[in-house]
Amino acid sequence: MTSQKSTREVLLTCIDDIEIIAKELLDNLIAQKQQKPMSTEHSQLVELVLQKDTDLKATLKLAEEQGVLQQKVVALETEVERHDVEIRNLQKQLKEAEQLLATAIFQAKQKLQSITRANNRPVNSEELIKFAHRISASNAVCAPLNWQQGDLRRPYPTDIEMRLGFLGRLGEMNVNGHMSFPELLHRPNHSLQQGSSVPNSQAGTYSWLSQNDLQMPCLSVSHLGVSGGMDHKNPKKENEDVDVMSTDSSSSSSSDSQ
Amino acid sequence: MATQLVEGGDFDLLSTIYDIIKSVEKEQQDNAQKQKDSQEAGQKVLELQRKLDHAREVVKKLPGIELSKDEQLLQIDLLRRQLTLKRDLLNKYRSITSFDREAQSEFQIHQH
Numbered sequence: 209m210t211s212q213k214s215t216r217e218v219l220l221t222c223i224d225d226i227e228i229i230a231k232e233l234l235d236n237l238i239a240q241k242q243q244k245p246m247s248t249e250h251s252q253l254v255e256l257v258l259q260k261d262t263d264l265k266a267t268l269k270l271a272e273e274q275g276v277l278q279q280k281v282v283a284l285e286t287e288v289e290r291h292d293v294e295i296r297n298l299q300k301q302l303k304e305a306e307q308l309l310a311t312a313i314f315q316a317k318q319k320l321q322s323i324t325r326a327n328n329r330p331v332n333s334e335e336l337i338k339f340a341h342r343i344s345a346s347n348a349v350c351a352p353l354n355w356q357q358g359d360l361r362r363p364y365p366t367d368i369e370m371r372l373g374f375l376g377r378l379g380e381m382n383v384n385g386h387m388s389f390p391e392l393l394h395r396p397n398h399s400l401q402q403g404s405s406v407p408n409s410q411a412g413t414y415s416w417l418s419q420n421d422l423q424m425p426c427l428s429v430s431h432l433g434v435s436g437g438m439d440h441k442n443p444k445k446e447n448e449d450v451d452v453m454s455t456d457s458s459s460s461s462s463s464d465s466q
Numbered sequence: 467m468a469t470q471l472v473e474g475g476d477f478d479l480l481s482t483i484y485d486i487i488k489s490v491e492k493e494q495q496d497n498a499q500k501q502k503d504s505q506e507a508g509q510k511v512l513e514l515q516r517k518l519d520h521a522r523e524v525v526k527k528l529p530g531i532e533l534s535k536d537e538q539l540l541q542i543d544l545l546r547r548q549l550t551l552k553r554d555l556l557n558k559y560r561s562i563t564s565f566d567r568e569a570q571s572e573f574q575i576h577q578h
Contacts, residue, residue: 215531220522223479227518230483234511237490261480268477271531277538278530284545291552298559 215271222264229257476524479517486510 213221233253240250343349348363355361370376489507525531533541 212534212537214533214537215535216525216528219525219528219531223518223521223525226479230479230486230514233483234486234490237487241490257480257483264477264479270535271525271528274530274533274535274538275528276530277535277542281530281538281542281545284542284549288545288549288552291549291556294556295552298556302559 215267215274218267219264219271222260222267226257226260226264229253229260233257477521479514479521482510482514482517486514 233250236250236253346363347361351363352361360366365373486507489503489510492503530538
């Protein structure tokens with residue numbers, strides 16, 4: 209489909225044609241005066257200029273009609289632009305709503321999954337509270353309320369406490385020869401009870417082992433009874449380990465205290 | 467609006483051409499009159515040139531003649547269809563209220 213000439217082009221072409229014909233006509237007139245008259249060409253030029261003038265007037269009328277149509281075009285374009293703005297706003301709102309809903313659905317799915325998990329493996333609330341108390345009672349989760357800068361208490365066992373523990377006294381057992389395990393158990397009962405009864409006197413001590421916890425190692429010690437003989441072979445190594453650990457802890461505690 | 471931009475004499479070129487022809491065709495015996503006539507003819511030629519330039523300026527300012535009439539009508543038709551589509555789109559999405567499955571299935575059937 210060939211593109212049609214715009215009305216503006218048609219009008220400008222008409223005007224140019226009239227100009228050319230008028231010039232030709234005047235040249236012809238001047239030539240007529242001087243030389244032999246050429247009336248046929250002259251009349252043709254006159255007819256041509258008249259025709260071009262008629263075309264010009266018709267095209268001007270068309271341009272007037274198009275001017276009226278252009279107002280409709282402008283109004284329609286304004287209306288279309290307004291609708292475009294509304295559509296863009298609506299799109300933005302729908303996008304936001306989609307995001308919100310997607311987030312809500314995701315979180316709801318996660319909650320449903322945790323509900324299912326909880327229903328599959330129910331836990332007694334008493335046991336949960338007991339474990340929570342056990343974890344937090346040693347002040348490993350949060351410092352005690354009366355803790356100040358310079359307090360030697362630590363949320364981890366210090367070297368002194370380690371020496372008082374089972375591993376520390378394995379060396380004693382080796383030195384003293386054969387020592388029964390119940391005696392070994394009674395000793396920590398004795399020393400730690402002293403420690404727990406006077407907490408303020410022995411600085412840097414937390415009650416790492418409660419009375420209940422002391423009963424638990426009975427089971428583990430019975431297992432160790434079989435391998436107790438093997439422990440005799442490596443007491444020095446464990447002492448060395450304890451010494452190494454204590455060195456490390458002392459260095460860390462000294463750095464903490466600074 | 468085109469008529470307001472176009473005045474009566476903006477495109478009246480024929481009368482000027484006629485005046486020029488009349489001035490040129492006058493045969494005078496007197497040299498002074500001849501000179502006067504030729505000056506007059508020269509002025510009318512300049513006037514014609516001015517009118518032609520003015521006509522071109524007016525044509526350039528006329529609105530809505532960038533396209534032919536057929537193309538303009540096509541443009542109007544396209545704009546009207548576009549407007550209808552967009553209006554329907556907006557009405558469709560504004561009328562959605564609930565998110566239950568029955569409404570969603572009805573909406574999908576309506577779309578197809």
